[in-house]
Amino acid sequence: MSHFVAVTVGNTTAxxxxxxxxTLGRVRRVPVDRIEALRAYxxxxxxxxxxxxxxxxxxxxxxxxxxxxxLVAAGAAPGSHVYVARxxxxxxxxxxxxxxxRIGADRLLGALAALRQFHGACIVVDAGTAVTVNAVxxxxxxxxxxxxxxxxxxxxxxxxxxxxLPAVSPAGRPPVIGKSTEAAIIAGIxxxxxxxxxxxxxxxxxxxxxxxxxxxxxxxxxxLAGFLPKDCRxxxxxxxxxxxxxxxxxxxxxxxxxx
Numbered sequence: 001m002s003h004f005v006a007v008t009v010g011n012t013t014a015x016x017x018x019x020x021x022x023t024l025g026r027v028r029r030v031p032v033d034r035i036e037a038l039r040a041y042x043x044x045x046x047x048x049x050x051x052x053x054x055x056x057x058x059x060x061x062x063x064x065x066x067x068x069x070x071l072v073a074a075g076a077a078p079g080s081h082v083y084v085a086r087x088x089x090x091x092x093x094x095x096x097x098x099x100x101x102r103i104g105a106d107r108l109l110g111a112l113a114a115l116r117q118f119h120g121a122c123i124v125v126d127a128g129t130a131v132t133v134n135a136v137x138x139x140x141x142x143x144x145x146x147x148x149x150x151x152x153x154x155x156x157x158x159x160x161x162x163x164x165l166p167a168v169s170p171a172g173r174p175p176v177i178g179k180s181t182e183a184a185i186i187a188g189i190x191x192x193x194x195x196x197x198x199x200x201x202x203x204x205x206x207x208x209x210x211x212x213x214x215x216x217x218x219x220x221x222x223x224l225a226g227f228l229p230k231d232c233r234x235x236x237x238x239x240x241x242x243x244x245x246x247x248x249x250x251x252x253x254x255x256x257x258x259x
Contacts, residue, residue, distance in 0.1 A: 109243030
């Protein structure tokens with residue numbers, strides 16, 4: 001296996017990159033409702049592979065978008081197989097949760113990448129459509145975590161669930177005290193989310209240890225990092241993709257060739 005295409009499919013965004021000898025190339029992101037835009041990327045990747053089929057490795061928390069990706073891949077890279085994390089190959093991290101099969105692949109892959117990087121207790125904050133705060137023990141066991149709505153989902157819920165509150169985009173630095181309804185919503189959403197993350201990190205550290213490393217990923221990670229303590233500002237936007245590359249490389253290196 002020299003190189004392959006790695007794709008993560010979320011609820012809002014899909015990210016794609018070519019992995020060469022385990023190193024990620026340039027990452028492109030598109031909205032999941034525009035998965036078709038990945039066609040040109042897949043055509044180029046197959047051409048670089050000498051028009052031979054190229055493995056397409058995916059992780060998804062969005063079944064409908066994953067099926068759309070399969071259709072796009074079939075047309076753009078004929079003969080290329082789509083391998084899906086957990087369905088076709090395992091994610092090599094132990095877990096201690098009540099229902100392991102229901103843990104999102106993105107949470108496990110982010111934890112795997114963080115664990116391989118720091119080799120000890122860590123906490124992964126993934127700030128996307130939803131925010132997840134995930135804990136990994138010093139022994140490398142995924143322990144679970146917390147899930148709550150992300151910034152855009154909170155803003156949408158306020159607009160749709162109330163009679164008079166407007167729809168806002170939680171962009172820009174929020175004020176300490178909002179002087180308008182819009183500013184108050186942004187202050188509540190951004191500062192409230194950052195406060196929740198801080199509280200959850202502190203709680204997780206009581207379980208996995210006070211020195212656990214904290215890594216942020218996801219579309220809103222950079223935005224929220226500035227509101228967190230200095231030791232909680234390590235932003236790694238491609239963490240889940242990196243975990244996907246690790247999982248597929250290890251599986252493909254160890255599997256027996258078909259006879």
